[in-house]
Amino acid sequence: MxxxxxxxxxxxxxxxxxxxxxxxxxxxxxxxxxxxxxxxxxxxxxxxxxxxxxxxxxxxxxxxxxxxxxxxxxxxxxxxxxxxxxxxxxxxxxxxxxxxxxxxxxxxxxxxxxxxxxxxxxxxxxxxxxxxxxxxxxxxxxxxxxxxRGGVIVVGQLGGPEDSAPALRFAFETAAARGASVRAVRAWSLPPLFAYSPGSLALADEAGGLVPYEEKALREALAPWRERFPQVPVAEHVEIGSAGQVLLSSSGDARLLVVGRRARRGAVGPRIGSVAHAALHLAPCPVAVVPHDG
The missing domain is CATH 3.40.50.620 (HUPs)
Known part of the structure; x- marks a missing residue:
């Protein structure tokens, strides 16, 4: 079709x-x-x-x-x-x-x-x-x-590679069609004292600390899309802060901001999520909201 x-x-x-x-x-x-x-x-x-x-x-x-x-x-x-x-x-x-x-x-x-x-x-x-x-x-x-044509497509990457795959796919497809570049943004925050399990802390230690751990997570999420769209220039940005704030601060020069939205229905019906809500109300450019399972 x-x-x-x-x-x-x-x-x-x-x-x-x-x-x-x-x-x-x-x-x-x-x-x-x-x-x-x-x-x-x-x-x-x-x-x-x-x-x-x-x-x-x-x-x-x-x-x-x-x-x-x-x-x-x-x-x-x-x-x-x-x-x-x-x-x-x-x-x-x-x-x-x-x-x-x-x-x-x-x-x-x-x-x-x-x-x-x-x-x-x-x-x-x-x-x-x-x-x-x-x-x-x-x-x-x-x-x-x-x-x-040209410009920058900003996309938020959250969670594991599968969580943000639909948003990353859309961002790379859009950039490839326009001859644009992608700026992939991952926000992180310091965990509460008991939030991280020993296993996750061990992974962070193996990566050299929390910041390298987050940078590694972003690289791994981007890897299949870099391979699929080798013509698209990619910049990676990892910053401490809330996802909404970090995305908005990174999109001042964007042609398009791409965010994900969990497609699950809540108790009161479908929701757009806090990150998408912040982007839609405050971003200085058009905003694409991409649903994903999770």
Missing amino acids: SREIVAGVDGSPESLAAADWAAREALHRGLPLRLVHAWRWEPLDIPFLPDRQGQERTAQDVLRDAEAALARRHPEVRLTAEVLADTPVSALTSTEARAELLVIGSRGHGAVAGFLLGSYGQQIIAAATRPVVAVRSRDGGSGSRAEG
């Missing part, structure tokens, strides 16, 4: 910026782009609201305007568009069978406030089984640093 990039549009500047980012990514990857607008008839007994036909025309206009704008800006993109009769969350996640990644808009209010993701965006990221990229209006516009 052929793959595609899927972008959700709703007529807002944020969703149009996301669609523009998705079009450039489609060109980098040589994939088609599918625009999706979710609309479902909700009859309301309020006389000044449009009727069903009026709402449907509005939905079609939103999609047609977005499609026309992208066709003008990116004539090389293989572009399709459709209105899906569903809620935004169900509409976007229903496209995952063919989606390489999903792209959504996110409201941003400057470098300090960062992302105000909105309930739909959080639900889509939490429910998706494919990578989701959240783009603010300033991240996707013409002339932004998201445009063009």
Whole structure:
């Protein structure tokens, strides 16, 4: 089955910026782009609201305007568009069978406030089984640093090699498609007095201490992806601190920040996790959230 990039549009500047980012990514990857607008008839007994036909025309206009704008800006993109009769969350996640990644808009209010993701965006990221990229209006516009080839893709590496493999794969694939480099970041913290077992302390001693142990863990996680993508330059960064803080401090010049998210459902439903939450709200660039088992 052929793959595609899927972008959700709703007529807002944020969703149009996301669609523009998705079009450039489609060109980098040589994939088609599918625009999706979710609309479902909700009859309301309020006389000044449009009727069903009026709402449907509005939905079609939103999609047609977005499609026309992208066709003008990116004539090389293989572009399709459709209105899906569903809620935004169900509409976007229903496209995952063919989606390489999903792209959504996110409201941003400057470098300090960062992302105000909105309930739909959080639900889509939490429910998706494919990578989701959240783009603010300033991240996707013409002339932004998201445009063009090259640059740095920052990716967080946590736990063992299997834990972060999906995020690393996505980062290396994106870097290879763009001619970019990868900066792999691993955060660590001093263990509580009784947190480390004798076995883990012995491994740290064998590596020469806690810092070399963390550096070795990062090298081992990166090894298969270096081998698979030898053309991608890689920089390794290990720093003490919380994962969210270290990732954010390492992504000031990034074209894209890639973080993992455990795909397990919690007691109150799917969650996006604290690291992804921090990245989505505070990162100065688009953020890709990649689900993984664990």
